[in-house]
Amino acid sequence: MSQSTKQTDNTTSQQTHSGFVAIIGRPNVGKSTLMNFMIGQKVAIMSDKPQTTRNRIHGVLTREEGQIIFMDTPGIHKPKHKLGEQMVRTAIDTLNGVEAVLFIVDATMPKGAGDEYIIEILKKVKDTPVYLLINKVDIVEKNTLLGIISSYKDDYPFAEIIPISAKTGDNVDRLVDNLMDRLPEGPYYYPPDMVTDHPERFIIAELIREKCLHHTREEVPHSIAVEIERMQFREEKDMLVVYAAIYTERETQKAIIIGKQGALLKKIGQLARHDIERLMGSKVYLELWVKVKEDWRNREHMLRNFGFSEE
């Protein structure tokens, strides 16, 4: 994950950190308020349009030191509608695949069935650190806090327990610093100021591009581009199908990416597929091919296709 658009522009600065963080908590505990506070004006708030898969990206927090992509885990907030086994498994897979989980509870409410339900799911999650965030501390008496903490702390080995106020921002900076420290070194998956209707398309293209660059070192310039030609969720197979083209400027570069008997392209595909599955929380079928488009950077219609247009 060491080469990205951002870092090639920025080779002298220190390595950025990045990763995925899931936010869970029963309704009304303050998930959206916390997102809004953390991300503020800079947010690339993701569209509310139905997504191709069940996981939703809430927003992206970009700082000089790195980028945090916040994910929703649909279904987990609504214990009343009992999830199907497959949905529970998908939720657990998502939580296993992220770098950290933020479990938000409401300091003004006693622990309820909804919280306990979430804790049960968390217990099935293996190595992901879980932060317990006790929210709305601005409206509770300080001395009630200890009682709330002790009602949760034996339920689960939380990595951190942090009382916060998503409304006033109390302790939120501390939380973000702590998350940034925990995230592994990695690229900015989004340009810092990008707003898009198709965030997954963009990230998936970047993941594929990153694998190409990483495994070809200096032989292939950063000018290669990846276009997602088709992306479709196949309900019956519970699988996301992605067809993507890798564009190079020369035949020689195309040959390098394909490798001996297609070996390198296969490897790029496997690695990218793994990352996309992690991102989307579902199985992925990825088909890649390599095309030569000489001097594609100068062609405006191509730029628009690749999603680089200002429009």
Ligand SMILES: Nc1nc2c(ncn2[C@@H]2O[C@H](COP(=O)(O)OP(=O)(O)OP(=O)(O)O)[C@@H](O)[C@H]2O)c(=O)[nH]1
């Ligand atoms: N006093 C106070 N109110 C808060 C705080 N955080 C959230 N709220 C309020 O709690 C209510 C619910 O907040 P949301 O952010 O919508 O909660 P949510 O978890 O996203 O809710 P769902 O979308 O239903 O899952 C709103 O009225 C917020 O203003 C806080 O730290 N302090």
